Amino acid sequence: MKVVAEAYLGKTVTNAEVPAYFSDSQHQATKDAGTIASFIVLRLISREDFDNRMVSHFIAEFKLKHKDISENKRAVCRLCLHNACECATHTLSSSAHASIETDLLYEGIDLYTSVTCASFEELNTDLFHGTMEPVEKALWNAKLDNSQIYDIVQGTDIQVTILSGDKSENVQDWPLLDVTPLFLGIETAGRVMTVLIKLNPTIPTKKTQTFTTYLMKVEVTFDIDASGIPNVSAVGKSTGKKNKITITKDKGCLRKEDIECMIQEAENYKAKDEKPQDMGSSKDSLKSYAFNMKATVEDEKLQGKINDEEKQKILDTCNELINWLNNNQTAEKEEFEHQ
Structure with a gap:
């Protein structure tokens, strides 16, 4: 894909911001794949793609009418099908109906079909419902209600621009913040968790706290980078000895x-x-x-x-x-x- 991107753009590509809706281990594997491809992965964006959901739907529809192409990578990966679904998604934002037309999808068979707003919403019901909980939590944390939300900013393009180092005035007034949705801490005496990073702080974030053991005082630091990967370090106050670990969930991932x-x-x-x-x-x-x-x-x-x-x-x-x-x-x- 890196070669394809460079051929299309006509220049060398090194930085990439990758859409990803994965578990922690899959998150790390995605970053590893970017590194192997000689990308500098700026950040992973958590989301699942409505377009891909629609592509899967029409592949299933094609199977009912003609043949199963789910295992045929050449057919499944044809950009024309994905582009047709992407265009249909855009059309449905202002229309109740959209057409999907893909010539010669497989073995000379064309795909001519359509999708309505109602069927699109039914197809993506779980994704729509899945967005409500974080929205409600965000409103609760911000102490706002629905009536106080007057505008929605599509931030991904701006975020990529900022992360790539663009210093122009057009993007300087748009702070784009991500958060870590977990309490993070360490186990202390009595098997009790002592929280260092509270719920939903913007990332990157860093918090240091000193703990006392039976032998010495230990300074523990939690440092979470922009991709949500925690780095934990501990320093013995009296000895100066330091240990550090990056929590990358190595099981199933690459060293x-x-x-x-x-x-x-x-x-x-x-x-x-x-x-x-x-x-x-x-x-x-x-x-x-x-x-x-x-x-x-x-x-x-x-x-x-x-x-x-x-x-x-x-x-x-x-x-x-x-x-x-x-x-x-x-x-x-x-x-x-x-x-």
């Missing part, structure tokens, strides 16, 4: 050494992939040149402009080149360029 190894493997595979691509490009250019030259010489419009001897010489050269190409399909890039 740092594994990520570094995968990055190297990805680079190696990329180099291997690029070699046949370069070879194929050189071969195709040479083949196109030979056939185009042959077609030009044989064109009736060229009659009288070159004599028969020159014409035959060019045709013989083109035919020799075409024969060479047919017999040297796996030649190196340099050989094609030499020809």
Whole structure:
């Protein structure tokens, strides 16, 4: 996907803000995948996609009418289907009905269907209901009620702009804050949890507190980064000895050494992939040149402009080149360029 993005934008892409609606371990795995792809993952945004829900719905509908394409990655991943659903979602924001039209979705079969506001809401009922609890909690924490909410800001694009380092005046007046929805602390005497980070503080956040053990005083610090990943450190006051842990929920996730190894493997595979691509490009250019030259010489419009001897010489050269190409399909890039 990184290569596709760079090809589309025409420039190198290093920073990415990734939409994600995952568990903690999946959250971490998503960041690891970004690192392996040479992205600097700015932040993970928690959300599930209405468009993907609609794509799944129409894949099921296609199965009922025609064939099961859920396991056919080429069909499922076709951008045209996702784009059609995305456009339909936008249309439904101002209309009661939207059409889905995807030509040649699978084995020459077209997908022509529609969706209404009512069916869209039914399809996403759990997602809509799932938004109410955090909204109500947010209102309660802010000591507001529905009547006091007069505007909604679509913040993701602004958030990406801010995180990418944009200092323009257009974004400086838009503070975008995330929170951690949990009480965080440590177990102290009597198996009691002592809270350091209270519910819903904006992140990143940091809190330090000193605890007394039977032997010494220990300064404990909770530091939560912008992606909600906690870092916990403890320092012995009398000894100065320090321990630190980053809570990444390693079970089922990748170690740092594994990520570094995968990055190297990805680079190696990329180099291997690029070699046949370069070879194929050189071969195709040479083949196109030979056939185009042959077609030009044989064109009736060229009659009288070159004599028969020159014409035959060019045709013989083109035919020799075409024969060479047919017999040297796996030649190196340099050989094609030499020809």
